[in-house]
Amino acid sequence: xxxxxxxxxxxxxxxxxxxxxxxxxxxxxxxxxxxxxxxxxxxxxxxxxxxxxxxxxxxxxxxxxxxxxxxxxxxxxxxxxxxxxxxxxxxxxxxxxxxxxxxxxxxxxxxxxxxxxxxxxxxxxxxxxxxxxxxxxxxxxxxxxxxxxxxxxxxxxxxxxxxxxxxxxxxxxxxxxxxxxxxxxxxxxxxxxxxxxxxxxxxxxxxxxxxxxxxxxxxxxxxxxxxxxxxxxxxxxxxxxxxxxxxxxxxxxxxxxxxxxxxxxxxxxxxxxxxxxxxxxxxxxxxxxxxxxxxxxxxxxxxxxxxxxxxxxxxxxxxxxxxxxxxxxxxxxxxxxxxxxxxxxxxxxxxxxxxxxxxxxxxxxxxxxxxxxxxxxxxxxxxxxxxxxxxxxxxxxxxxxxxxxxxxxxxxxxxxxxxxxxxxxxxxxxxxxxxxxxxxxxxxxxxxxxxxxxxxxxxxxxxxxxxxxxxxxxxxxx
Amino acid sequence: xxxxxxxxxxxxxxxxxxxxxxxxxxxxxxxxxxxxxxxxxxxxxxxxxxxxxxxxxxxxxxxxxxxxxxxxxxxxxxxxxxxxxxxxxxxxxxxxxxxxxxxxxxxxxxxxxxxxxxxxxxxxxxxxxxxxxxxxxxxxxxxxxxxxxxxxxxxxxxxxxxxxxxxxxxxxxxxxxxxxxxxxxxxxxxxxxxxxxxxxxxxxxxxxxxxxxxxxxxxxxxxxxx
Numbered sequence: 209x210x211x212x213x214x215x216x217x218x219x220x221x222x223x224x225x226x227x228x229x230x231x232x233x234x235x236x237x238x239x240x241x242x243x244x245x246x247x248x249x250x251x252x253x254x255x256x257x258x259x260x261x262x263x264x265x266x267x268x269x270x271x272x273x274x275x276x277x278x279x280x281x282x283x284x285x286x287x288x289x290x291x292x293x294x295x296x297x298x299x300x301x302x303x304x305x306x307x308x309x310x311x312x313x314x315x316x317x318x319x320x321x322x323x324x325x326x327x328x329x330x331x332x333x334x335x336x337x338x339x340x341x342x343x344x345x346x347x348x349x350x351x352x353x354x355x356x357x358x359x360x361x362x363x364x365x366x367x368x369x370x371x372x373x374x375x376x377x378x379x380x381x382x383x384x385x386x387x388x389x390x391x392x393x394x395x396x397x398x399x400x401x402x403x404x405x406x407x408x409x410x411x412x413x414x415x416x417x418x419x420x421x422x423x424x425x426x427x428x429x430x431x432x433x434x435x436x437x438x439x440x441x442x443x444x445x446x447x448x449x450x451x452x453x454x455x456x457x458x459x460x461x462x463x464x465x466x467x468x469x470x471x472x473x474x475x476x477x478x479x480x481x482x483x484x485x486x487x488x489x490x491x492x493x494x495x496x497x498x499x500x501x502x503x504x505x506x507x508x509x510x511x512x513x514x515x516x517x518x519x520x521x522x523x524x525x526x527x528x529x530x531x532x533x534x535x536x537x538x539x540x541x542x543x544x545x546x547x548x549x550x551x552x553x554x555x556x557x558x559x560x561x562x563x564x565x566x567x568x569x570x571x572x573x574x575x576x577x578x579x580x581x582x583x584x585x586x587x588x589x590x591x592x593x594x595x596x597x598x599x600x601x602x603x604x605x606x607x608x609x610x611x612x613x614x615x616x617x618x619x620x621x622x623x624x625x626x627x628x629x630x631x632x633x634x635x636x637x638x639x640x641x642x643x644x645x646x647x648x649x650x651x652x653x654x655x656x657x658x659x660x661x662x663x664x665x666x667x668x669x670x671x672x673x674x675x676x677x678x679x680x681x682x683x684x685x686x
Numbered sequence: 687x688x689x690x691x692x693x694x695x696x697x698x699x700x701x702x703x704x705x706x707x708x709x710x711x712x713x714x715x716x717x718x719x720x721x722x723x724x725x726x727x728x729x730x731x732x733x734x735x736x737x738x739x740x741x742x743x744x745x746x747x748x749x750x751x752x753x754x755x756x757x758x759x760x761x762x763x764x765x766x767x768x769x770x771x772x773x774x775x776x777x778x779x780x781x782x783x784x785x786x787x788x789x790x791x792x793x794x795x796x797x798x799x800x801x802x803x804x805x806x807x808x809x810x811x812x813x814x815x816x817x818x819x820x821x822x823x824x825x826x827x828x829x830x831x832x833x834x835x836x837x838x839x840x841x842x843x844x845x846x847x848x849x850x851x852x853x854x855x856x857x858x859x860x861x862x863x864x865x866x867x868x869x870x871x872x873x874x875x876x877x878x879x880x881x882x883x884x885x886x887x888x889x890x891x892x893x894x895x896x897x898x899x900x901x902x903x904x905x906x907x908x909x910x911x912x
Contacts, residue, residue: 237906258891287732291733354803355782356810357806359887364887436773436802460909471905524718526718621729639777648746
């Protein structure tokens with residue numbers, strides 16, 4: 209059983225009561241909501257005659273359903289308009305802050321909470337969205353919940369939870385140029401499987417993790433859930449504190465800031481920490497990674513070939529065969545050179561400023577291949593403004609990419625951005641499930657934003673290292 | 687009080703109270719890593735109530751299979767026990783997935799393993815996700831395929847599933863032997879379901895003093911003020 213890990217310490221601090229069923233009532237420090245998974249929760253609250261216990265601990269934005277071309281109201285899609293109107297009414301009724309379109313603070317929920325300084329080390333963070341694990345990058349215990357649980361947090365600022373085991377993912381070495389946090393996490397999932405993390409929180413630690421920027425840590429923790437781990441986190445350190453300092457909701461400078469840093473520092477897993485399990489990786493051995501199949505675990509290095517059935521463990525063969533059929537790929541074929549139709553840069557995984565910089569470095573001075581639809585969707589209004597201030601939008605436009613308004617866009621196709629028919633996309637998002645990007649037969653290849661840019665330029669899956677001799681592997685932030 | 691669903695045409699009521707024993711016909715869905723985007727594609731999430739979700743259950747898979755999907759087969763209409771394989775419900779946290787299954791008629795899911803958020807979402811609706819060995823899952827799926835009219839009894843309390851070749855209307859479905867297989871469920875969710883305490887909002891809200899005590903020791907709630 210784990211002991212003295214950050215997970216154990218934060219769990220104990222937030223323990224409210226032991227429940228008769230055997231689970232623990234856990235206090236939730238930060239509750240994030242959006243338009244898709246909250247309306248039924250507010251309705252249930254009304255049915256129960258309950259109110260929101262801590263409206264100041266819930267923060268809302270709109271991201272999944274917003275168009276990325278014109279965001280003028282009312283939306284062309286009446287269902288999308290009704291969802292946003294419902295969120296607006298619920299927030300107004302209950303005194304909840306909503307960072308709406310045009311506020312300067314709207315964006316994908318997992319992009320805006322960190323950039324506003326809402327997400328802090330040592331918090332418990334819940335949101336009706338599985339990629340809530342993103343916030344673990346700060347040393348928070350953050351996890352996705354369903355709508356009934358959104359209702360519970362609204363009503364009680366707490367949840368009935370069962371404690372997870374803790375697996376340390378220890379990463380030695382250094383990511384090579386052209387290899388990013390996205391490649392690292394795709395490699396981890398490829399190795400441990402899409403259900404390897406079920407029942408575990410993943411602690412990402414080791415020399416290769418310590419040098420990652422906060423945005424890279426967010427990419428890593430974001431996809432913990434794709435490996436089955438509901439929670440992924442990094443220990444807070446000087447990088448974390450430097451990112452937070454001065455952000456709108458961070459503790460104010462002076463004594464409060466010093467108290468905060470002292471408290472945060474004490475939560476990190478120390479040398480005495482005990483883990484339920486540990487797996488080691490060598491960052492230097494990881495290549496730019498691309499998924500070829502229909503789960504995020506079906507990934508290979510860009511220099512590898514689609515695995516054959518003989519190379520696939522027996523229990524994974526039915527899924528591999530289904531993936532060959534769906535993706536229309538031949539076992540043993542190289543993934544590099546596979547033609548793509550659509551290139552999407554964005555999402556809560558890879559829609560932050562450093563992601564756009566890495567992609568722009570590839571696009572700079574080049575042009576999207578003929579017939580390719582390529583577009584860039586900043587993760588938030590703040591990301592868009594920062595990118596425009598340094599001219600990234602102009603770089604992308606000159607290279608033939610569309611520059612869009614912030615939102616979840618084609619990650620999940622609850623908005624007008626979607627694949628059509630059997631189109632195949634190079635996507636910086638997080639899921640390559642059948643039908644995920646809006647067409648029941650559409651196909652998705654997951655990769656880093658720089659790799660998506662390279663695919664757009666060449667019109668096919670391309671090793672980004674061929675285009676950029678030394679791509680920035682740890683781009684600076686802010 | 688037992689929650690017993692029947693196989694008559696009228697849809698079974700949504701779960702309420704203790705979930706001790708469920709009875710109905712089975713429907714088998716073979717395959718690992720069936721994600722929640724497949725259970726309910728994202729376009730069906732454009733709604734502000736869960737009411738109309740039944741038609742979205744496996745919508746794209748059903749279209750692709752043009753009537754051959756288990757949820758479309760006439761012999762499985764009215765089934766209430768879903769039998770699946772490994773890592774069922776992975777991916778998105780959307781509660782729309784169990785809501786769609788529940789509104790289609792499912793009252794229990796038996797499988798080799800479940801994704802965590804999906805498991806919790808089902809529990810919050812009073813739908814048990816019960817674990818079965820891979821070999822038993824296949825045995826049960828084949829039996830359901832061979833005898834779709836056979837009656838399944840899920841004894842949540844004793845953690846057994848029985849398949850009785852006799853149908854719900856009393857006729858014998860086949861000469862095959864009956865099955866009686868063990869199931870697994872963690873102690874906490876087991877107690878919650880059997881005791882009827884799976885819908886715990888009131889329990890959480892009642893701990894007002896405990897909530898205050900926990901909040902008082904969290905310095906970030908007051909901006910790390912002295």
